[in-house]
Amino acid sequence: MTEPSPPARAGSPATVEPTPTPRTPAGGAGLAALLTAPEKALVALDYDGTLAPIVSRPGDAVPAPGAMAALRRIARRVGTLAIITGRPVEAVLELTEAERFTDLDRLFVLGQYGLQRWDAETGQTVSPEPLPGVNALRGALAQALVDAPAGTSVEDKGHALVVHVRRTADPDAALAALAPALSRLAQEHGLEAAPGKRVLELRPPGHDKGGALRTLVAQRQARSVLVAGDDLGDLPAFDAVDELRAGGIGGITVCSDSPEVPEVLRSRADLVVGGPAGMVTLLEVLADRIGA
């Protein structure tokens, strides 16, 4: 995958997209804070379903066309960029090729729900040792899935194991049938079972995107945040935005919409965009508005 350098936007763009209108006053204030002082803003995006379209194999989930170019544009003016994701850092770096782009030097990838952290400036990843329970779970999980519907697969993320059912004949039925036993198994190994889009993640408890976001906002002394997501795992980050607003930091939440998005997430968002392609458009509009 190669993306050309983002175009220079010296003059007026040929087509001017309207500035999006958040549906809550708090979201409007958050957007205004971001547009007024982008150098003090943090733009935090989810990966799967937000920067990259959902596909049947995790290894094939490359960024939407124009996504990296749009990120690189806003990086010219925005203080901090982050990809806050359930994916391992290594997977996001491979799929986005973010290490190639020297203009993304203020990008952080907070992987595995904040367990891992990659900082573009240093090129270093901080990642703890996996919980011992994950190793023990590996064998037990293979055994538990012997009779699972055809098409069930396991994604091994080192710190967590994800059971995927998207490629089964009836993903909803497959998940419903597998969930009780997998939840028990997770618990027995000191892990929690967290549902996502056509997946059940067996992962360490005590880490979520809300904690990851709060830590980064504090470290970067951000005065406004934009958070975009598409799944249940993004809700804690939306909660964190509410708390940050209460503390005087501007916040805006964005839902990257699709028929699979949980209603609870869609209804919580200040802005709803049409999936990763809509996210790219939003990033481009923001780039126009901040003169990036």
Ligand SMILES: O=P(O)(O)OC[C@H]1O[C@H](O[C@H]2O[C@H](CO)[C@@H](O)[C@H](O)[C@H]2O)[C@H](O)[C@@H](O)[C@@H]1O
């Ligand atoms: O926090 P995210 O960046 O959204 O990551 C959450 C999980 O996303 C991935 O699964 C989802 O995307 C896959 C590829 O499009 C899709 O096949 C699957 O059905 C989706 O649930 C990923 O594989 C997980 O490891 C992430 O935790």
